[in-house]
Amino acid sequence: MAVTGTPLTARAVMQDAPVIPVIVLHEVQHAVPMARALVAGGIRMLEVTLRTPQALACIEAIAREVSEAVVGAGTVRSSNDAAAAARAGARFAVSPGYTTALGSACREAGLPLLPGVATASEIMAAQAEGFDALKFFPALQSGGSAMLKAWQGPFGDVLFCPTGGIQPGNAAEFLALANVACVGGSWLVPGDALAQGDWERITALARAASQLARG
Template identity: 50%
Template sequence: MPDKTDRVAERAAALDRLIGRAPIVPVLAVDDPEAAVPLARALVAAGVPALEIMLRTAAALEAIRRVATAVPEIAVGAGTVLNPAQFAAAQIHGAQFIVSPGATPALYAAAIDTGLPFLPGVVTPGEIMAALDHGFTRAKFFPAVTIGGPAALQMLAGAYPAMRFCPSGGLTAANIASFVREPNVFTAVADWVAPKEMLAAGDWAGITALTKAALQAAKGA
């Protein structure tokens, strides 16, 4: 049976493998499940290995199910997961990883019980310490710009050398490189690559182009 150190390493490796292979993770709100598969294929065409669908719409779980079934070449995660019931529903619908804007003992317990890769949201030193205490060394840093941006990440690096962050909240094509260049960042959220108007118009080529531009902006780090 693996010891705690092994389990911590396995959790980190799973997230690195799923969402850490590219400098960005597209984060999406999907209102129409019919758009989910062509949207995922547009992101694959741009070269990203993972996407996150936020549980902020009635279509989100069905969108996750369709992507998981029809586009296996991209990892699909569920975001804005707030409680164990949503965690379980996302897993049932095929989510390969779970992201929360914050974290609770109940969410940590769900992640540990299921073994599904989990990216807890943190913003304060105490929340980072709680994540580490539960055995999680990858976390969502949210809201990244509001809380101090790259300068905040620099200040946290010395105190928490084991933690790697995925900054989210206020990132743009203009500032994403300043986050990605920080050594304690393993990927970053790009939530502007699928605007509602492009989704409504089915402009998949436009979404591919925006995503490629976001990748290039992040690689500018």
């Protein structure tokens, strides 16, 4: 299942499965079994957020030991974040927003970037620098599915991954939209499942997510 041959792109990351898990890890020993559990459920694009001191070590462990997974770094906000993520073995980057410096740093590091946007002006700024696969964040607070529907006209050439407030109960309304390639969500890796080492539960959540229908 590993992505080989052609270079990875942001669109390929978004189109691999209906959900990209947004993962917060506090213990390095959880990284590999969690990644294997997600892959077993059909989810292999894994966004490990840079929100904890252990995040880079977790990315490195997954990149080294779980060849079926494609691990990326989330909450990438600076050039230093991008460089550190690439050194750790990340294959893609996800950011809450976008700056020219970040876009350049990700290109230099060879990391496909899913930049975060919340307004039409931000979409246009990202498009002007070559980005057309974007993270809509925070999705619910920024207008939800109604905003994405409104963007289908002026931004029909853009694909989105709405993230922020997405849960199993509302994922389908986003995935039904033609301009949504996938959604981002933290529900696939609950904190209590990590703490308990309940990898079967994570696999079950991933399997259900991988079977969500897309428009």
